[in-house]
Amino acid sequence: MEKAEKEAIRRVVAGDRDAYRVLMDRHYAAVFRISFRITGNEADAEEAAQESFLRAYNKLPEFRQDAAFGTWVTRIAMNTAMNLVERRNRDLSVYAPRVSDEVAEGTVQVASHRAGPERVLLDMETATLRHAAMASLTPMERTAFTLRHMEEVGMAEIAEALGVPVNSAKQAVFRAVAKLRRALEPVAGGMR
Structure with a gap:
Protein backbone atom coordinates (compact mmCIF):
# COMPACT_ATOMS: atom_id res chain seq x y z
CA MET A 1 0.00 0.00 0.00
CA ARG A 90 -37.38 -8.61 -4.16
CA ASP A 91 -38.98 -5.17 -4.45
CA LEU A 92 -41.48 -5.48 -7.28
CA SER A 93 -42.22 -1.77 -7.27
CA VAL A 94 -38.85 -1.14 -8.94
CA TYR A 95 -40.20 -2.80 -12.08
CA ALA A 96 -43.31 -0.63 -12.30
CA PRO A 97 -43.15 1.80 -15.23
CA ARG A 98 -41.92 5.24 -14.27
CA VAL A 99 -44.00 8.23 -15.25
CA SER A 100 -41.12 9.63 -17.29
CA ASP A 101 -40.85 6.38 -19.31
CA GLU A 102 -44.39 6.67 -20.60
CA VAL A 103 -45.00 8.58 -23.83
CA ALA A 104 -47.76 11.13 -23.44
CA GLU A 105 -50.40 11.30 -26.14
CA GLY A 106 -49.49 13.85 -28.76
CA THR A 107 -45.76 13.63 -27.96
CA VAL A 108 -43.51 13.40 -30.99
CA GLN A 109 -40.36 11.31 -30.72
CA VAL A 110 -37.57 12.17 -33.10
CA ALA A 111 -35.36 9.37 -34.42
CA SER A 112 -31.60 9.67 -34.38
CA HIS A 113 -30.15 11.58 -37.31
CA ARG A 114 -27.26 9.13 -37.44
CA ALA A 115 -29.27 5.95 -37.92
CA GLY A 116 -32.38 4.94 -39.77
CA PRO A 117 -35.48 3.71 -37.95
CA GLU A 118 -34.59 0.06 -38.55
CA ARG A 119 -31.14 0.48 -37.03
CA VAL A 120 -32.56 2.35 -34.03
CA LEU A 121 -35.13 -0.41 -33.47
CA LEU A 122 -32.55 -3.17 -33.81
CA ASP A 123 -30.18 -1.39 -31.44
CA MET A 124 -32.96 -0.99 -28.88
CA GLU A 125 -33.95 -4.64 -29.19
CA THR A 126 -30.34 -5.75 -28.83
CA ALA A 127 -29.82 -3.56 -25.76
CA THR A 128 -33.04 -4.91 -24.24
CA LEU A 129 -31.89 -8.49 -24.83
CA ARG A 130 -28.46 -7.74 -23.31
CA HIS A 131 -30.01 -6.16 -20.21
CA ALA A 132 -32.48 -9.02 -19.83
CA ALA A 133 -29.68 -11.57 -20.25
CA MET A 134 -27.56 -9.90 -17.56
CA ALA A 135 -30.60 -9.59 -15.29
CA SER A 136 -31.24 -13.34 -15.64
CA LEU A 137 -27.91 -14.08 -13.94
CA THR A 138 -27.72 -14.53 -10.20
CA PRO A 139 -25.82 -11.76 -8.40
CA MET A 140 -22.84 -14.10 -7.94
CA GLU A 141 -22.82 -15.08 -11.62
CA ARG A 142 -23.17 -11.45 -12.73
CA THR A 143 -20.34 -10.37 -10.44
CA ALA A 144 -18.05 -13.24 -11.44
CA PHE A 145 -18.73 -12.65 -15.16
CA THR A 146 -18.24 -8.90 -14.81
CA LEU A 147 -14.97 -9.26 -12.95
CA ARG A 148 -13.62 -11.89 -15.33
CA HIS A 149 -14.71 -10.60 -18.73
CA MET A 150 -15.18 -6.86 -18.22
CA GLU A 151 -12.62 -6.05 -15.53
CA GLU A 152 -10.16 -8.84 -16.54
CA VAL A 153 -9.62 -9.94 -12.94
CA GLY A 154 -7.92 -13.30 -12.28
CA MET A 155 -9.90 -16.27 -10.94
CA ALA A 156 -8.07 -16.34 -7.59
CA GLU A 157 -8.95 -12.69 -6.94
CA ILE A 158 -12.57 -13.27 -8.04
CA ALA A 159 -12.84 -16.22 -5.66
CA GLU A 160 -11.40 -14.15 -2.83
CA ALA A 161 -13.73 -11.24 -3.57
CA LEU A 162 -16.78 -13.53 -3.62
CA GLY A 163 -15.61 -15.47 -0.58
CA VAL A 164 -15.79 -18.82 -2.38
CA PRO A 165 -13.27 -21.46 -3.53
CA VAL A 166 -11.62 -20.91 -6.92
CA ASN A 167 -13.59 -23.81 -8.45
CA SER A 168 -16.87 -22.20 -7.35
CA ALA A 169 -15.82 -18.91 -8.94
CA LYS A 170 -14.94 -20.76 -12.17
CA GLN A 171 -18.34 -22.49 -12.09
CA ALA A 172 -20.10 -19.14 -11.63
CA VAL A 173 -18.29 -17.68 -14.66
CA PHE A 174 -19.02 -20.82 -16.71
CA ARG A 175 -22.74 -20.76 -15.79
CA ALA A 176 -22.96 -17.04 -16.58
CA VAL A 177 -21.35 -17.50 -20.01
CA ALA A 178 -23.66 -20.43 -20.82
CA LYS A 179 -26.78 -18.48 -19.77
CA LEU A 180 -25.69 -15.41 -21.73
CA ARG A 181 -25.01 -17.48 -24.85
CA ARG A 182 -28.46 -19.03 -24.67
CA ALA A 183 -30.16 -15.69 -24.01
CA LEU A 184 -28.25 -13.84 -26.73
CA GLU A 185 -28.49 -16.55 -29.37
CA PRO A 186 -31.15 -14.60 -31.34
CA VAL A 187 -28.76 -11.63 -31.59
CA ALA A 188 -25.77 -13.74 -32.58
CA GLY A 189 -27.79 -15.71 -35.09
CA GLY A 190 -26.98 -18.99 -33.41
CA MET A 191 -23.24 -18.58 -34.06
CA ARG A 192 -20.75 -19.98 -31.55
Whole structure:
Protein backbone atom coordinates (compact mmCIF):
# COMPACT_ATOMS: atom_id res chain seq x y z
CA MET A 1 0.00 0.00 0.00
CA GLU A 2 1.24 3.49 -0.83
CA LYS A 3 2.64 5.74 1.85
CA ALA A 4 0.00 8.44 1.15
CA GLU A 5 -2.82 5.92 1.67
CA LYS A 6 -1.29 4.59 4.89
CA GLU A 7 -0.96 8.15 6.16
CA ALA A 8 -4.55 8.97 5.20
CA ILE A 9 -5.81 5.86 7.00
CA ARG A 10 -3.76 6.71 10.09
CA ARG A 11 -5.18 10.26 10.12
CA VAL A 12 -8.78 9.07 9.66
CA VAL A 13 -8.44 6.56 12.49
CA ALA A 14 -6.97 9.36 14.62
CA GLY A 15 -10.12 11.43 14.02
CA ASP A 16 -9.36 13.53 10.92
CA ARG A 17 -12.48 12.87 8.79
CA ASP A 18 -11.24 15.11 5.97
CA ALA A 19 -8.31 12.75 5.33
CA TYR A 20 -10.80 10.19 4.00
CA ARG A 21 -11.20 12.36 0.88
CA VAL A 22 -7.74 11.19 -0.29
CA LEU A 23 -8.92 7.57 -0.28
CA MET A 24 -12.24 8.38 -1.93
CA ASP A 25 -10.62 10.47 -4.66
CA ARG A 26 -8.21 7.65 -5.52
CA HIS A 27 -10.71 4.79 -5.57
CA TYR A 28 -14.15 6.21 -6.33
CA ALA A 29 -13.99 5.66 -10.12
CA ALA A 30 -13.09 1.96 -9.76
CA VAL A 31 -15.74 1.41 -7.06
CA PHE A 32 -18.40 3.14 -9.15
CA ARG A 33 -17.42 1.19 -12.29
CA ILE A 34 -17.67 -2.22 -10.59
CA SER A 35 -20.92 -1.19 -8.89
CA PHE A 36 -22.35 -0.08 -12.23
CA ARG A 37 -21.42 -3.32 -13.93
CA ILE A 38 -23.08 -5.33 -11.17
CA THR A 39 -26.24 -3.24 -10.75
CA GLY A 40 -26.69 -2.29 -14.39
CA ASN A 41 -27.78 1.30 -13.81
CA GLU A 42 -26.20 4.55 -12.78
CA ALA A 43 -28.49 5.43 -9.85
CA ASP A 44 -28.00 2.07 -8.14
CA ALA A 45 -24.26 2.18 -8.84
CA GLU A 46 -24.03 5.62 -7.23
CA GLU A 47 -25.96 4.37 -4.19
CA ALA A 48 -23.79 1.25 -3.89
CA ALA A 49 -20.57 3.25 -4.25
CA GLN A 50 -21.58 5.77 -1.60
CA GLU A 51 -22.72 3.04 0.77
CA SER A 52 -19.46 1.16 0.18
CA PHE A 53 -17.35 4.15 1.15
CA LEU A 54 -19.51 4.77 4.20
CA ARG A 55 -19.11 1.15 5.30
CA ALA A 56 -15.37 1.31 4.67
CA TYR A 57 -15.13 4.51 6.70
CA ASN A 58 -16.98 2.94 9.63
CA LYS A 59 -14.83 -0.22 9.49
CA LEU A 60 -11.51 1.56 8.86
CA PRO A 61 -10.20 1.00 12.42
CA GLU A 62 -10.57 -2.76 11.79
CA PHE A 63 -8.80 -2.64 8.42
CA ARG A 64 -5.68 -4.80 8.40
CA GLN A 65 -3.17 -3.05 6.23
CA ASP A 66 -1.70 -6.25 4.80
CA ALA A 67 -3.97 -5.75 1.76
CA ALA A 68 -4.41 -2.64 -0.37
CA PHE A 69 -7.20 -0.26 0.57
CA GLY A 70 -8.41 -0.32 -3.06
CA THR A 71 -8.84 -4.10 -3.01
CA TRP A 72 -10.64 -3.93 0.33
CA VAL A 73 -13.09 -1.17 -0.67
CA THR A 74 -13.72 -2.85 -4.04
CA ARG A 75 -14.71 -6.05 -2.25
CA ILE A 76 -17.06 -4.06 -0.02
CA ALA A 77 -18.51 -2.46 -3.18
CA MET A 78 -19.09 -5.82 -4.86
CA ASN A 79 -20.93 -7.15 -1.82
CA THR A 80 -22.93 -3.94 -1.45
CA ALA A 81 -23.89 -3.92 -5.14
CA MET A 82 -24.89 -7.61 -5.08
CA ASN A 83 -27.01 -7.01 -1.97
CA LEU A 84 -28.64 -4.01 -3.64
CA VAL A 85 -29.49 -6.07 -6.73
CA GLU A 86 -31.00 -8.79 -4.54
CA ARG A 87 -33.05 -6.19 -2.64
CA ARG A 88 -34.24 -4.63 -5.89
CA ASN A 89 -35.24 -8.02 -7.25
CA ARG A 90 -37.38 -8.61 -4.16
CA ASP A 91 -38.98 -5.17 -4.45
CA LEU A 92 -41.48 -5.48 -7.28
CA SER A 93 -42.22 -1.77 -7.27
CA VAL A 94 -38.85 -1.14 -8.94
CA TYR A 95 -40.20 -2.80 -12.08
CA ALA A 96 -43.31 -0.63 -12.30
CA PRO A 97 -43.15 1.80 -15.23
CA ARG A 98 -41.92 5.24 -14.27
CA VAL A 99 -44.00 8.23 -15.25
CA SER A 100 -41.12 9.63 -17.29
CA ASP A 101 -40.85 6.38 -19.31
CA GLU A 102 -44.39 6.67 -20.60
CA VAL A 103 -45.00 8.58 -23.83
CA ALA A 104 -47.76 11.13 -23.44
CA GLU A 105 -50.40 11.30 -26.14
CA GLY A 106 -49.49 13.85 -28.76
CA THR A 107 -45.76 13.63 -27.96
CA VAL A 108 -43.51 13.40 -30.99
CA GLN A 109 -40.36 11.31 -30.72
CA VAL A 110 -37.57 12.17 -33.10
CA ALA A 111 -35.36 9.37 -34.42
CA SER A 112 -31.60 9.67 -34.38
CA HIS A 113 -30.15 11.58 -37.31
CA ARG A 114 -27.26 9.13 -37.44
CA ALA A 115 -29.27 5.95 -37.92
CA GLY A 116 -32.38 4.94 -39.77
CA PRO A 117 -35.48 3.71 -37.95
CA GLU A 118 -34.59 0.06 -38.55
CA ARG A 119 -31.14 0.48 -37.03
CA VAL A 120 -32.56 2.35 -34.03
CA LEU A 121 -35.13 -0.41 -33.47
CA LEU A 122 -32.55 -3.17 -33.81
CA ASP A 123 -30.18 -1.39 -31.44
CA MET A 124 -32.96 -0.99 -28.88
CA GLU A 125 -33.95 -4.64 -29.19
CA THR A 126 -30.34 -5.75 -28.83
CA ALA A 127 -29.82 -3.56 -25.76
CA THR A 128 -33.04 -4.91 -24.24
CA LEU A 129 -31.89 -8.49 -24.83
CA ARG A 130 -28.46 -7.74 -23.31
CA HIS A 131 -30.01 -6.16 -20.21
CA ALA A 132 -32.48 -9.02 -19.83
CA ALA A 133 -29.68 -11.57 -20.25
CA MET A 134 -27.56 -9.90 -17.56
CA ALA A 135 -30.60 -9.59 -15.29
CA SER A 136 -31.24 -13.34 -15.64
CA LEU A 137 -27.91 -14.08 -13.94
CA THR A 138 -27.72 -14.53 -10.20
CA PRO A 139 -25.82 -11.76 -8.40
CA MET A 140 -22.84 -14.10 -7.94
CA GLU A 141 -22.82 -15.08 -11.62
CA ARG A 142 -23.17 -11.45 -12.73
CA THR A 143 -20.34 -10.37 -10.44
CA ALA A 144 -18.05 -13.24 -11.44
CA PHE A 145 -18.73 -12.65 -15.16
CA THR A 146 -18.24 -8.90 -14.81
CA LEU A 147 -14.97 -9.26 -12.95
CA ARG A 148 -13.62 -11.89 -15.33
CA HIS A 149 -14.71 -10.60 -18.73
CA MET A 150 -15.18 -6.86 -18.22
CA GLU A 151 -12.62 -6.05 -15.53
CA GLU A 152 -10.16 -8.84 -16.54
CA VAL A 153 -9.62 -9.94 -12.94
CA GLY A 154 -7.92 -13.30 -12.28
CA MET A 155 -9.90 -16.27 -10.94
CA ALA A 156 -8.07 -16.34 -7.59
CA GLU A 157 -8.95 -12.69 -6.94
CA ILE A 158 -12.57 -13.27 -8.04
CA ALA A 159 -12.84 -16.22 -5.66
CA GLU A 160 -11.40 -14.15 -2.83
CA ALA A 161 -13.73 -11.24 -3.57
CA LEU A 162 -16.78 -13.53 -3.62
CA GLY A 163 -15.61 -15.47 -0.58
CA VAL A 164 -15.79 -18.82 -2.38
CA PRO A 165 -13.27 -21.46 -3.53
CA VAL A 166 -11.62 -20.91 -6.92
CA ASN A 167 -13.59 -23.81 -8.45
CA SER A 168 -16.87 -22.20 -7.35
CA ALA A 169 -15.82 -18.91 -8.94
CA LYS A 170 -14.94 -20.76 -12.17
CA GLN A 171 -18.34 -22.49 -12.09
CA ALA A 172 -20.10 -19.14 -11.63
CA VAL A 173 -18.29 -17.68 -14.66
CA PHE A 174 -19.02 -20.82 -16.71
CA ARG A 175 -22.74 -20.76 -15.79
CA ALA A 176 -22.96 -17.04 -16.58
CA VAL A 177 -21.35 -17.50 -20.01
CA ALA A 178 -23.66 -20.43 -20.82
CA LYS A 179 -26.78 -18.48 -19.77
CA LEU A 180 -25.69 -15.41 -21.73
CA ARG A 181 -25.01 -17.48 -24.85
CA ARG A 182 -28.46 -19.03 -24.67
CA ALA A 183 -30.16 -15.69 -24.01
CA LEU A 184 -28.25 -13.84 -26.73
CA GLU A 185 -28.49 -16.55 -29.37
CA PRO A 186 -31.15 -14.60 -31.34
CA VAL A 187 -28.76 -11.63 -31.59
CA ALA A 188 -25.77 -13.74 -32.58
CA GLY A 189 -27.79 -15.71 -35.09
CA GLY A 190 -26.98 -18.99 -33.41
CA MET A 191 -23.24 -18.58 -34.06
CA ARG A 192 -20.75 -19.98 -31.55
